[in-house]
Amino acid sequence: YxxxxxxxxxxxxxxxxxxxxxxxxxxxxxxxxxxxxxxxxxxxxxxxxxxxxxxxxxxxxxxxxxxxxxxxxxxxxxxxxxxYVVHKVRNTLSRVRKKDQFEVAEDLKLIYRAPNKEMALQMFQQFESKWSSKYPREVQSWANELDVLLTFMDDPS
Known part of the structure; x- marks a missing residue:
């Protein structure tokens, strides 16, 4: 503003x-x-x-x-x-308990900073396994939007 x-x-x-x-x-x-x-x-x-x-x-x-x-x-x-990955991360972290925010943020980085899409999808599976019982809505939201969050990985770096 x-x-x-x-x-x-x-x-x-x-x-x-x-x-x-x-x-x-x-x-x-x-x-x-x-x-x-x-x-x-x-x-x-x-x-x-x-x-x-x-x-x-x-x-x-x-x-x-x-x-x-x-x-x-x-x-x-x-x-x-x-x-926007940054907006998605911020929205996710705002819905996560304070004590888990750092760890969730670090796990999300492994997804969107992965060297390629295949590795990013593997990192998301680990994220999903680790956090889906505690934060099912947030994890499902990432699952629903993963394609448009990782589109940039289809292009050369």
Whole structure:
């Protein structure tokens, strides 16, 4: 959030679309201030980017806003979708007892920092075996979203 002075000073959110090219160069492609975050608004933003020349997108990375991935796929049907791992980890840790947070975080790192997808899936099986009795909802949530959390592993490092 950023404080903006209009008639009064209020906090407003700034939404940023960041692009990363094949060489790893990051560039702000677009941004907008305030408003309601919705899949419809994001689809308009993505269509605007497409019209401005952002035609070839290989991967979209999102936070799981309902409808956002569908909006992205409508504009860029050939692209893959990746869910923010950091957000998923934070959400998971917020639902885990304080005494288990460090250990759960370390076990999750073994999944998303694995050298390849096969190893990541093995690490998830260990995570599932270890934590599913204590935190069944959290483990099931990872199981449900594992494909979109590990999409980046399908591409070269």
């Amino acid at each position: 950023v404080k903006l002075r209009r008639k009064t000073v209020e906090k407003e959110v700034i939404y940023v679309v960041l692009g990363v090219n094949e060489e790893g160069y990051r560039e702000i492609l677009d941004f907008f201030v305030g408003g309601q975050e919705s899949a419809y608004v994001w689809q308009e933003i993505l269509q605007h980017l497409y019209q401005r020349g952002v035609k070839e997108v290989l991967l979209g990375v999102f936070d799981g806003l309902p409808g956002l991935e569908e909006a992205f796929k409508a504009v860029y049907p050939k692209a893959d979708v990746q869910r």
